[in-house]
Amino acid sequence: MTTPSSLPAGHDALTDVTVLMPAYNAQDDVERTLASFVEHAPVRVLIVDDGSTPPIVAPTLPNLVVEILRMPQNGGIERALQAGIDALAARGCRYAARIDAGDLAAPGRLAKQRAYLEAHPNVAGVGMWTQVVSRDGQPLFMLRPATEPDAIRRLRFLRSQFVHPAMMLRVDAVRAVGNYRIAYRAAEDLDLFLRLMERYDCANLPELGLYYELNEGGISATKRRRQIVSTLRLQMRYFNVTNVCDWLGLAKNLLHLVTPYTALGRVKRALFATHSA
Incomplete structure (x- = not known):
């Protein structure tokens, strides 16, 4: 495994x-995802192996420095991300760029997000627009959430404003608000973003940063009811009665x-396809 001291000078x-990147029994997806990073500087990676059997092996890829943090047993993405953030903080890392095994990064994504965060010190997290694709790589629809912090706050419950694996986060800000938590299972990202937005701004870059693989076996599918219940709990906790979008978002999640x-997936594809046309 390459070490930081062996990186090219300059x-x-x-x-x-x-x-x-948290990962569980996804060696092939891990390798495919990491191979997608194209940057003009070496890319550091921390894989949190959430109890995989067999354990995830660090792939050898050009321009990448890969380290693996092994969890003692499978504890879920919330604990894996929490441990990953703590490990990055201990290493002195400033920015954590999220991605999930199976997704692909657009060229230059990391440099663009880092430049934005460097120029906007009150922004704790910045995402990017995302192309949703099928398991065989066919484009399905684009996700183009709001870009400005005020619009994101207003629309936070009406429509998901961040694609979690497309986010770059300030490590110190994540820890300052309590890190990832297990209190809202399968909605750990929304929980974190809401807490971040109480103290900082969050934004999106209006350009493609990620190819998100729609996986019918992913968390959104297999833990859908838990995710919706957690989202509803968060909506009630942060509900703003003067914001019509909060009311519409509550109605949407109850629906x-x-x-x-499967029916919801068909509706989403149709709506996003129409919006993208």
Whole structure:
């Protein structure tokens, strides 16, 4: 495994950035995802192996420095991300760039997000627009959330404003608000973003940063009811009665609770396809 001291001299543009990827029994997806990073500087990666059997092996890829943090047993993405953030803080890392095994990074994503955070010190997290693709790589629809902090706050419950694996986060800000938590299972990202937005701004870059693989076996599908219940709990905790979008978002998630996943997927594809046309 390559170590930080063996990086080529002069290539320091991303030395304070680390890609944070939790993984569980996904060796092939891990390798495919990491191979997608194309940057003009070496890319550091921390894989949090959440009790995989067999254990995840660090792939040898050009321009990447890969380290693995092994969890003692499978404890879920919330604990894996919490441990990953703590490990990055201990290493002095400033920025954590999230991605999930199976997703692909657009070229230059890390440099663009880091430059934005460097220029906007009150922004704790910045995402990017995302192309959703099928398991065989076919484009399905684009996710173009709001870019400005005020719009994101207003629309936070009406429509998801961040694609979690497309985010770059300030490690110190994440820890300052309590890190990832297990209190809202399968909605750990929304929980974190809401806490961040109480103290900082969050934003999105209006350009493609990620190819998100729609996996019918992923958390959104297999733990859908738990995710919706956690989201509803968060909506009630942060509900703003003067914001009409909070009311509409509450109605939308109640509808999601009683709508079959396959039917909901078809509706989403149709709506996003129409919006993208």
